[in-house]
Amino acid sequence: MMKRPFEGLKVIEYGELISAPYCARLLAGLGAEVVKVENAGSGDKARINGPFPGDIADPEKSGLFLSLNANKIGITLNLKTKKGQEIFKKLVAAADVLIENYAPGYMKKLGLDYDTLKLINPGLVMVSITPFGQTGPYKNYKAYHINSCAAGGMSVGIGDPKREPLTIPLSHGGYQSGSNAATAILAALLARRKTGKGQYIDISEVEVWATAHAGQNVLTYPYRGLNGIRRGIHGGRTYPNEIFACKDGYVCVITPQAEQWKRFIEVLGSPEWSTNPKYRDRKAIAEQNPDEVNALIIPWMLTHTKEEIFKLCQDKRVPCAPVYDIKEVINNRQIKAMDFFIELEHPEAGTLKYPKGPCTFEKTDWEWQKAAPLLGEDNEKIICEHLGYSKDEFTGLKKSGVI
Secondary structure, X not given: OOOOOOOOOEEEEEOXXXXXXXXXXXXXXXXXXXXXXXXXXXOOHHHHOOOOHHHOOOOOOOXXXXXXXXXXXXXXXXXXXXXXXXXXXXXXXXXXXXXXXXXXXXXXXXXXXXHHHHHHOOOOEEEEEEOOOOOOOOOOOOOOHHHHHHHOOOHHHOOOOXXXXXXXXXXXXXXXXXXXXXXXXXXXXXXXXHHOOOOEEEEEHHHHHHHHHOHHXXXXXXXXXXXXXXXXXXXXXXXXXXXXXXXXXXXXXXXXXXXXXXXXXXXXXXXXXXXXXXXXXXXXXXXXXXXXXXXXXXXXXXXXXXXXXXXXXXXXOOOXXXXXXXXXXXXXXXXXXXXXXXXXXXXXXXXXXXXXXXXXXXXXXXXXXXXXXXXXXXXXXXXXXXXXXXXXHHHHHHHOOOO
């Protein structure tokens, strides 16, 4: 096994909830030393967001926080104090990357904006992740996942065409913007090899949606004059692109090729209705009567389990996938074969399973050595051992509320 690719890379994360922590988590899993700076006293807001064991809130047992902050060194700082800002600048002086996701202007208000920090460290790569970016008329607007999903052109393509648009479940905007930030950081580090200079990166969650996920809907306007396409449960231009109910759950079946549709009819036992010329043009079915054909297929589906349907479709080379719940994903033999989940022991939350990373490398791999830090767990180590403050100074910082 080769050494991890980001070993020696020093990263500071001053962020909360999902986007900045997830970005830093990706770098930490491949060897970067990530110092997570939390606000003194309160810590990352993710600590008060569940799930919690037994639904009992505990800032050291938040599932969201634990998942996003493994492999990090944790310290607390009150950056509204001069001493806190002084310590932060010392951390920046020795860092390669700074990741933050506070509102535009907040870092400048603290005297910790990029124009200030690059004078301390010209090689610094700094990334800011916000809903609408650092410029434009919306830059100071607050927003949640549902807002950015709508404003980025994603929601218009989700939901029943006869009803209102929907948003993607959970907080995907945070994870997607965090992933994009990690990619942008790597590009900036490569550029630094040539120039010797760092740079500032502005990540807008709305632009992430508009670029990567709403791209097809964006293109429908200039090419077809359509202001977004919403297909509901009927996903494709040809039938079927469906999720069907079955005996013990759901399966997804997609047959973009005519030959696949023919083989799917064989899986269904070549029912008499399939010989009707009305059901030969699958584009027409998708546009005119998908519910009618669903009603013909679902009775067969309801007599078979999802694994039975999956096996029958595999044998006939028909694209099909069971819809697994999270318990089934964790215990799935394919996931287990890929060693996707690892176990880490946390002093408060105990031993839990964590996903390693979104890809598999041939010659290196994700490495998770420690669970998420307790609030302020590494204060003394970083402030005294790394930055050279004395024990007395450290005690004074604690008493004055700087850490």
